[in-house]
Amino acid sequence: MKNKILFIIFFTLLKSHFYSQSSDVVTAQPTIMVIPFAKEKESLRSVYENSEILRIAMTKAKEAFDKRGVNTIDLIAKIKQTNNNSVLQEDQVSDFKDEVIASSGADIYVVVEASKNFSNSGNSANVILTAYDAFSGESLANKTSNSPKIYTDNFEKLVEKAIENEIDNLLNTIQEKFTLILENGRSIVLTVGIENGTSLTMDSEINKDGDLLSELIEDWMEQNSYKSQYHIQGISKNKILFDLVKIPIFGEDGKNFRIRDFTSKFRKYLKLLNFNSSQTIQGNNIVFTISNASK
Amino acid sequence: MKKRIFILQIILILSFYSCSKKLVYYERNGLVEFISSEKNTITVKTKSFAESYNKAINFAEINVLENILYRGIPRSNQENPMVNENDVKNNKALNDLIYNDGYRKFLIDSRNVNYQENNGLFYITQEIKFDLNALRRYLEDNRIVRKFGL
Secondary structure, three states, X not given: OHHHHHHHHXXXXXXXXXXXXXXXXXXXXXXXXXXXXXXXXXXXXXXXXXXXXXXXXXXXXXXXXXXXXXEEEOHHHHHHHHHHOOXXXXXXXXXXXXXXXXXXXXXXXXXXXXXEEOOOOOEEEEEEEEEEEOXXXXXXXXXXXXXXXXOXXXXXXXXXXXXXXXXXXXXXXXXXXHHHHHHHOEEEXXXXXXOOOOOOOOOOEOOOOOOEHHHHHHHHHHHHOXXXXXXXEEEOOOEEEEEEEEEOOEOOOOOEOOHHHHHHHHHHHHHHOOEEEEEEEEOOEEEEEXXXXXX | OHHHHHHHHHHHHHXXXXXXXXXXXXXXXXXXXXXXXXXXXXXXXXXXXXXXXXXXXXXXXXXXXHHHHHHOOOOOOOOXXXXXXXXXXXXXXXXXHHHOOHHHHHEEEEEXXXXXXXXXXXXXXXXXXXXXXXXXXXXXXXXXXXXXXX
């Protein structure tokens, strides 16, 4: 009887222990970088330095993110670092934004645009906030906000008010998008092409069952895309383009699922089919080039 | 004698019934109006009624909180709902927050703007201010919502 009681107590404790472990929620904290809106061929630094209202808006936005406990990356520090690394040359100014974002390591970048409005019934400030996924370039959230009209020239306060009105909504919308991404996976674009000068085509029969190369690739995609979500934009003789393939955020082991995990699996599958392949990954865009069966 | 006692009993029952107040049960309503927002706070006006003044205030506070949590307040700094209602049914921490006075820790101000007594019921208009940041942290700490991120 005593043993039974001890067993029940032990089992209950064990169960509660596992429950408490399984309820742990892993949250990967993304990093955000706030950047000014820059027109084509305008460098971020010059835009930042030439507009006081924009600097105020960016600082207020950054402050609001910090308060929410979100890790932010300082744009100016990153630009200085980029310049120190001599990554940028004068003739590359048009790519400045992309360069800074790519080298920043930020998961999300928020573009801030601010303007002053003068009127007889009072002055106001207008702020536009747009958040993008740095990985895919997809827009995550957009908010516009106006401060109330007040008879003042203190645009710092007006901008602060405009940012305050919408920053929480911006973060909430981003979080809603994150929840959707967690549920449905992250989107990548995959192009599988045949190397020039090979006799292989997408219509080549690959195995004794007479399966075509394009069919085998599609079957693999169905089995390995997250929740079997993929979409083929088109198949030609030497190319198959998946304009949408979903991959999970976390792997089965709970660790981050990287694009490399996906491409590595696909490469090994092609190897199983006795093909060589090379790959190029840029953001969420992957290009596989298949060459003839290795001998 | 027995007849007299019986009549007396009926009179007592009837008088008790007529004197007893109608019980009003809480029901969420959309009568919420955004008043203002400051850093991490929101002030909302709402209407409510109950058989007592204090109960009506309690209903108003719960109504504002439920609207913030489950619906969001239009044209405010909390337009989106904080919680997906379908995901959190029978969550103890959330029930404690809403129905066991847990929300008082995050209630910055609750002031009566107007009240009327009619037929034993108190109709009130209440202006209520919540600390959104602290409220969100409570939801995150109790795993009712995810922390910001993936």
